[in-house]
Amino acid sequence: MSAGILERLFRLQEHKTTVRMEIVAGITTFMAMSFIIFVNPGILAEAGMPKDAAFVATILAAVAGTLFMGLGVNLPIAMAPGMGINAFFVYTVVLGMGMSWQTALGCVVVSGVAFLILTVTHIRELIVRAVPLNLKLATVAGIGFFIAFIGLEGAGIVVNNEATLLSLGDMTKPTTLLSCAGFLLMGVLMACKVRGAILIGILGITVLGMVTGAGPVPHGIDDVVSFSVPSIAPIFMQLDIRGAIAYGLISVLFTMTMVDLFDSLSSIIGLAKKAGFIDENNNIPKLNAVLLADSLSITLCGFLGSSGTTMYMESATGIAEGGRTGLTAVTVAVLFLLSLFFAPLISVIQTYATAPALILVGCLMMQELSDINFKDLSEGLPAFLTIMAMPLTYSIATGFGVGFISYALIKTLCGRGREVGITMWVIAACFAVNFVLR
Numbered sequence: 001m002s003a004g005i006l007e008r009l010f011r012l013q014e015h016k017t018t019v020r021m022e023i024v025a026g027i028t029t030f031m032a033m034s035f036i037i038f039v040n041p042g043i044l045a046e047a048g049m050p051k052d053a054a055f056v057a058t059i060l061a062a063v064a065g066t067l068f069m070g071l072g073v074n075l076p077i078a079m080a081p082g083m084g085i086n087a088f089f090v091y092t093v094v095l096g097m098g099m100s101w102q103t104a105l106g107c108v109v110v111s112g113v114a115f116l117i118l119t120v121t122h123i124r125e126l127i128v129r130a131v132p133l134n135l136k137l138a139t140v141a142g143i144g145f146f147i148a149f150i151g152l153e154g155a156g157i158v159v160n161n162e163a164t165l166l167s168l169g170d171m172t173k174p175t176t177l178l179s180c181a182g183f184l185l186m187g188v189l190m191a192c193k194v195r196g197a198i199l200i201g202i203l204g205i206t207v208l209g210m211v212t213g214a215g216p217v218p219h220g221i222d223d224v225v226s227f228s229v230p231s232i233a234p235i236f237m238q239l240d241i242r243g244a245i246a247y248g249l250i251s252v253l254f255t256m257t258m259v260d261l262f263d264s265l266s267s268i269i270g271l272a273k274k275a276g277f278i279d280e281n282n283n284i285p286k287l288n289a290v291l292l293a294d295s296l297s298i299t300l301c302g303f304l305g306s307s308g309t310t311m312y313m314e315s316a317t318g319i320a321e322g323g324r325t326g327l328t329a330v331t332v333a334v335l336f337l338l339s340l341f342f343a344p345l346i347s348v349i350q351t352y353a354t355a356p357a358l359i360l361v362g363c364l365m366m367q368e369l370s371d372i373n374f375k376d377l378s379e380g381l382p383a384f385l386t387i388m389a390m391p392l393t394y395s396i397a398t399g400f401g402v403g404f405i406s407y408a409l410i411k412t413l414c415g416r417g418r419e420v421g422i423t424m425w426v427i428a429a430c431f432a433v434n435f436v437l438r
Contacts (some may be wrong), residue, residue, distance in 0.1 A: 012325060012327070017325060021321070025318035025323025029318030029328065055346045065080065066336065073290055078311075090307075103240045104244075115260065130427075135403055137368040141372070146399075151358025155355035175352040179205075182201050201357065218348055226344050315329075369387075377410075378414050
């Protein structure tokens with residue numbers, strides 16, 4: 001593609017950037033977020049989905065969503081199946097509610113369509129404005145706690161105990177030691193601001209597992225890279241929309257929408273600040289186009305066979321390298337597409353290598369705790385209940401419900417009911433009805 005075509009497509013000069021800067025930014029972003037290629041299929045596999053097919057669906061969802069942002073909106077924002085959404089899809093909807101993964105995919109499509117309607121009618125922005133900041137921050141932190149808990153389980157650090165519910169696992173177990181080493185490696189690399197810290201950690205611990213005999217060893221180049229891409233057929237277009245509607249969508253749809261709502265809005269605000277896109281009136285240009293691209297990407301995921309996508313904060317690493325246009329996102333999409341040929345690695349990379357990534361991602365999400373106002377207990381108590389309920393009930397949906405209901409009740413009983421607002425009361429009432437009817 002010639003420089004002239006790229007200039008017309010992405011208006012590079014207008015954004016004071018170059019093709020080289022955009023490509024370097026895209027490579028940087030890809031390195032920071034490419035861990036999802038190996039982590040997401042492992043999580044979806046726990047719902048009974050074929051791992052190889054989930055690998056392909058994960059990549060295609062990332063490619064499509066990122067191209068929507070790059071070519072459709074001309075922003076340096078990459079998208080991929082989100083941590084939090086995938087946990088809700090597997091552990092709450094499929095394993096918790098007993099729904100089949102086909103029906104859960106139907107829920108993804110219906111929620112994506114609902115998201116699209118909410119975006120076009122601007123109700124999405126109304127909901128975001130209505131939910132108090134402390135509760136928004138608490139939901140992110142709570143999901144982080146939940147994801148970290150799943151990682152601790154996968155690593156064998158936390159195990160089931162009939163007497164105490166939970167206890168410390170066998171810390172002398174080789175795979176548990178490898179997970180601990182992986183977490184330490186990823187943490188140190190990230191603290192030292194090494195690009196691709198999580199991906200390097202996953203691959204490094206996989207190699208260490210091979211050396212120690214804890215994991216399978218590739219016997220040739222065909223076990224690492226292959227020009228034969230796995231079939232996506234086992235999960236492509238396997239969604240069951242009728243089953244999703246018959247199941248009763250209030251809880252699933254509502255919570256799935258809320259999870260992605262806060263995730264996407266917090267990401268776009270943070271990334272817009274990083275790139276300097278916010279204008280003097282604190283408005284984000286192209287916000288509606290961004291939200292439309294987000295909605296379309298989520299809807300597409302259900303057909304592909306993946307949990308919903310979200311905007312990745314790791315895009316900030318590319319923005320820091322000078323990425324300012326959609327060419328950065330297109331570069332990320334191309335690199336995701338090329339990673340299809342590394343499908344054999346899926347069978348080589350074990351849970352002990354990906355579990356540390358979940359713990360670290362959970363830790364990063366819990367950074368929101370520092371901004372929650374715990375001094376005002378009418379704000380702090382609902383936030384605390386939200387954070388604690390998600391991992392301890394093994395349900396993101398329950399955490400949302402407990403948080404919204406407790407916020408409305410505590411504020412009202414304290415004589416501060418005017419701070420709740422009609423929208424918050426409607427959301428709290430929906431969750432209350434769901435708790436009663438479940």
